[in-house]
Amino acid sequence: MTTDIDVTADRRQRSADTELRRRAKAVVPNGMYGHENMNAFPAIPQFIARSRGARLWDVDGNEYVDLMCSWGPVILGHGDPVVDAAAEEQRRQGDCLNGPAPVMVELAETFVETVADADWAMFAKNGTDATTMCCTIARAQTGRTMILVAEGAYHGAAPWCTPFPAGVTAADRANLLQYQFNDVASIRAAVGDRAGDVAAIIVSPFRHDAGYDQEFVDPTFARDVRAYCDEIGAALILDDVRAGFRLHHGGSWEPLGVPVDLTPWSKAIANGYPLAAVTGTDRYRDAAGGIFVTGSFWMGAVDMAAGLATLTELARRDSVSRMRDLGQHLRTGIVASAERWGFDVHYTGPAQMPNLLFGNDSDYELSIAFSAEAQARGVYVHPKHNWFVSAAMTDGDLDMALTGLDGAFAALRARYPRS
């Protein structure tokens, strides 16, 4: 299905993209909104025409190796035939019905079998649905109100958590306290004498705030935050929306041996079909059953069938290992290229979800220029947000990405000669 990308092609001529941006501007505020809004990065195409495996094509026919995986969801590759066949088979039966289809039960059973800390599962459509549900469940179980979040961590785009304040009221944030990732003393300080009113502490599996170097969790911090939650009777929520099933086939803290109470999932659990989930322990089962949450499409059977096939295929193909291997080769190659061309790069985080920033580049000038050069050479990367390695990437895709990125470093060096 894939072709060899001509890394010398000039992908900067984008008449179809320009025309669609113009039309979009008339009928969509700003022409685009949210995390896929490329207004700030004009060198990145806004509109994508098609995709297959670890490749995608913009609306002007330019081909790319995809290192963003649709910002996380597409873990097995675009158009995975096994997932799509399972979804299509369910669609022939029915999708959005008056009640759930049997696949809801199979999917919940699969989560409970796969995730160490899952005694039950619930399903929704957005990662934000799932993070919000975890807060509501924790509040219902504890009868408390406060939620602790790490400063700068992204947990969704509802008023209580969206990173930009427009239209958000003080009341939306009234029950939040902030701490510093990997710093349990900052949690104790934020809580102060309000321990009896803390419903939950939300943690990310590792620090993956866009625009910052990524940071692994300190295992001592993980154990300490678990112990602190037990001490004060608060729920520990592990936000696995972005990292789930990329670091471990199960909860991302399972390799640390640190159990959690509630876990929101979304992104990669259905290979791009819209699905989110919450899993939790028996301690939170009654509270989870006592809150009222729902959506018109939450029981959509096609997306659940895709989710079931995705979890099954991830295990069968040992995809986590494959993504880690690919990611390690990518890191080795990129770090070598950066050194060859004399750039101080910060290549941080797990191999499967790397982030590339440059030293002394606080305004992102170099990372934006680098991503533009990469796009021009057929490698789709983002200048600030972490990338995602696809399990569908072939060794050929990897070589193509490394060739294109080496060319991007070379072009960047031409634009910024060594002083």
Place this chain on the structure above:
Amino acid sequence: MTTDIDVTADRRQRSADTELRRRAKAVVPNGMYGHENMNAFPAIPQFIARSRGARLWDVDGNEYVDLMCSWGPVILGHGDPVVDAAAEEQRRQGDCLNGPAPVMVELAETFVETVADADWAMFAKNGTDATTMCCTIARAQTGRTMILVAEGAYHGAAPWCTPFPAGVTAADRANLLQYQFNDVASIRAAVGDRAGDVAAIIVSPFRHDAGYDQEFVDPTFARDVRAYCDEIGAALILDDVRAGFRLHHGGSWEPLGVPVDLTPWSKAIANGYPLAAVTGTDRYRDAAGGIFVTGSFWMGAVDMAAGLATLTELARRDSVSRMRDLGQHLRTGIVASAERWGFDVHYTGPAQMPNLLFGNDSDYELSIAFSAEAQARGVYVHPKHNWFVSAAMTDGDLDMALTGLDGAFAALRARYPRS
């Protein structure tokens, strides 16, 4: 595709449904949650196996004429071939991508062409996403915080609007004021001297609160609430999530000639594919572009292609007229049956979205028993929530529904003899 339903069949034996409920109980809190939870109505099957047109089949193979349309989304009928073909064609190109596909622009253009008060459109996944976005946009535009909602109205299931309080904090509701539907004096009274802090008033196109007789909007109320919003500088939000494209091909208040500022849509706009939208006027465009809202799957191109095909087919087939005609025949037949069997029924609301309750039945004993008898005769109705008439319903489906419902009244009379 459809068969004649044997209305004498006993659909009360449901071994497969019972077994799935048992398995679900182990891995999902309460076995099911949200609006599709049938724990309170054991005579209604919980699990649905398949569907086609205006028919569906439970997991025990029992066939039903579908008068719920998946609680609203399935407007053109289950598995509509035109919608499914458009979705499948888009899937062959790509679905969840690094940016939107061109279909986003086409869909936004179609909303702007179709809806009188739409100068722009944005897309999401849940009706709750859309109602919440409208509040955020109104707050961003006005710099104010308070939102007025009608007492008992359903605007979604996020903490600020969910109808049940478990896990909801006082801060979640701190910026809400309540009024009575169709009573502009109650709006003025609720606002009092806080007019300068009112961001928006949310209204439903008609009163469709589950468990209550439905109530049409008084055109004078609609005009007065519009004038009051203009007087105080607040946004008028028409919550068309449930009724959108069932009463009018466009905004539900267009036939009244009353313009609105912001409209959340979902349910029927993509015939069951998960999609929601917000439309608004130019006055709110900059505010809409200034808020940060997003979701991993919001730009999913397959669901947008389904939405585009749905809006196109609804217009081409003149589906609103068809649903109204079917609904009027349904009403005539049901009211005649009720009279024949001597029941005082309240059959309220638009013909396309009727609600059937019984007089002197405040605990819903009669309506629950009636819906159980209807289910047993192959007619899928709900005892408390409004029903939805499918545009796919054939005259044969209609006859089948009326025969089954007449039998349900007869059986109800046998259980409750005339005194």
